[in-house]
Amino acid sequence: MISVREWEPVSPFERNLAAAVAADDLALCLGMLRLAQFALPVSPAAAAGHEPVAWPTASDAEGTWILAYTSAEAMAATGVGGVTPHHRVVTLPELAAGWPDPRWGLAVNPGLPAHVRLRSGTVARLAVPTLTEERLASPGSGLPLMQKLLTPLDLYAYLAEGRSRVSGYCHNALDVAHIATPAVLADALGMADVAGVVTDEGSVNMLRWAAVGLNLYRTPYGGVDEEAMAAVGGWLVEEPPFTGLGLAPNVDQVIREYKVDGVGLPHGAEIWELTHAGTQIRRAVFDGDLERWLLVASPASSSGAVPA
Incomplete structure (x- = not known):
């Protein structure tokens, strides 16, 4: 297993993202992540088709986070590769289309120098600008x-x-x-x-x-209740299957x-x-x-x- 200390960016994107994080340049980080592709860990059983693909998450005092990585190498560097070598690749709009819970956030490269955390409202606004x-x-x-x-x-x-x-x-x-x-x-x-x-x-x-x-x-940023609307920082409450992240309620489409x-x-x-x-x-x-x-x-x- 690769230790985090041994991790090196494998692309100009990862190098630039790490530099933006080190410089605390949030605007640059967000601009880069808006067009990025992410590797999401997939269990061996799901990769083999024996169980549904689940959202990879971790929880701490600040809440629950969906885990995403800017490359398979970054995923492996955090130790996730020792648990599963499998992953699926998604864009930010694809993430938003299937977002499971507005109270959850997105943790990109957790544990690495290029680590960024986004609340669901930020994910929505990057994925679906006005x-x-x-x-x-x-x-x-x-x-x-x-x-x-x-x-x-x-x-x-x-x-x-x-x-x-x-x-x-x-x-x-x-x-x-x-x-x-x-x-x-x-x-x-x-x-x-x-x-x-x-x-x-x-x-x-x-x-x-x-x-x-x-x-x-x-x-239509919002949610199915006041709590979900507040979590997204939205303005609208609608009945299910409303997603609240600006996309039609279909996890297989980005509309x-x-x-x-x-x-x-x-x-x-x-x-x-x-x-x-x-x-x-x-x-x-x-x-x-x-x-x-x-x-x-x-x-x-x-x-x-x-x-x-």
């Missing part, structure tokens, strides 16, 4: 395309009653561009059990629009969520149907000048990818 923060980080990226699955009542309100505003949860269309099956899409967004979202024909209807006024799209309240739809917003065959058909376009929805006579269609 739309405004993302725009500031990439000023030339353009407005994000938002998407919301529609129930039959929603569809009626837009097309028959002329609704021109959107409320509730929506997500970034790019995060689900790879999903071409309606039932899989509904499940990925935690809406598989919502009546009518998947139609009798096996389709889903989707509202799409450009996010104008990014500060109106709030990242950013946002909550809006009566946001006006911009000119050119669209309603699309994703059929059971994986074909996307544009059904209606919102005319902001006329303030009404126009049905598409000869629907444009595409297969799989989110239209530009």
Whole structure:
């Protein structure tokens, strides 16, 4: 077994992280960890498929911590390698998507010079920054395309009653561009059990629009009760399966969520149907000048990818 004293960084990333920790440069540490990949220990039985993969944790006077390492060598240097040589590799957003308890924190490289501890609220904000923060980080990226699955009542309100505003949860269309099956899409967004979202024909209807006024799209940091909300430093309490870390409630997907309240739809917003065959058909376009929805006579269609 390698002793901690013998540990040496195996990459420029680990060297720079250790230097940032030594300099007490928290901002640099957080910026580096945001895009990092982590090795999480996996028991031999789980690696062999004989038991579920569990979260590796340790507890101390400050609470419970999920253990993560910046390399397999770093994991081995702490003695974990003597317990299990197996690990899985995850990103910070993947960690946040499956986060088991908002009261837990993340311990990166515990016991090593490049050791950083993050509370769940910090994990959430690094993994899922607000739309405004993302725009500031990439000023030339353009407005994000938002998407919301529609129930039959929603569809009626837009097309028959002329609704021109959107409320509730929506997500970034790019995060689900790879999903071409309606039932899989509904499940990925935690809406598989919502009546009518998947139609009798096996389709889903989707509202799409450009996010104008990014500060109106709030990242839903919070929890299922006041204690969980406080642990994340959030603002919202929702019933399960709400995760509170800014992602849809699906541990197998990384889909950013946002909550809006009566946001006006911009000119050119669209309603699309994703059929059971994986074909996307544009059904209606919102005319902001006329303030009404126009049905598409000869629907444009595409297969799989989110239209530009």
